[in-house]
Amino acid sequence: MQTDPLPEKIEQGTAERRSFLKWMIGVLSAMIGLVMGIPYIRTVINSAPLRKLSYVEVGDINALSIGQPQDLNFQARVTDAFLRQEVTRSVWAIKHSPDEVTIFSPICTHLGCHFKWNPQTRHFECPCHGSVWTIDGKVIGGPAPRPLDTLPHKIENGKIYVEWERFQVGISEKVRV
Ligand code: FES
Structure with missing residues (x-):
């Protein structure tokens, strides 16, 4: 079949x-x-930790007064997962001479608040827990475990360029995040 x-x-x-x-x-x-x-x-x-940083222009050195800390704001492009956005950041700049400047990250080394310059006391002061630093970044009060964090920078044609980076807070060593 x-x-x-x-x-x-x-x-x-x-x-x-x-x-x-x-x-x-x-x-x-x-x-x-x-x-x-x-x-x-x-x-x-x-x-x-070893990602490449790039310099960002933050201001004109001729606009700063010697020995007078100045906060400089600048725009930065930040990429977080799919999100790309422009954020405003700031640094503290202290001019020492026409071609010499110190740049501090504005982030408190204790727990990450933004500290301010107090022109009356001529100290940097953090509003969160009362840390205090001298104009050259040394801790003189409060719980901050280390001096203010300096940022790499360069000066070209009168413009200040800064490499923005963050450091771990709450520890005595300066360790990049
Ligand atoms: S965060 Fe600045 S003193 Fe605590």
Whole structure:
């Protein structure tokens, strides 16, 4: 007796469709995983301690007065996962001569508040827990565990350029985040 080949063909077609679907699901899963992993990979790259920093122009040295700390604001482009945005940052600049300046990060070395210059006392003071520093960044009061953090900088054609970086707070060593 001759058997009908049709059910066998249908079964074979169904098996092929199943294996194609499995393959498609595998490819789609891999693509989704890759897309979702990009922010994580970016974050790891951006937070690498040895990432390349770049200089940002923060102001004109001729606009500063010698011995008078000045906070300089500048715009920076920040990438966080998928989000790219412009943020305003600031640094403290103290001019020593027409071509010499110290740049301090504005972040308190205790727990990260922004400190201010007090022109009456001529000290830097943190409003959060009362840390106090001299004009050259030495701790003279409060819980700050280390001096103010200086930032790398250069002066070209009268413009001040700073390499913005952050350091761990609450410890006595200056360690880049
Ligand atoms: S955060 Fe500045 S003294 Fe605590």
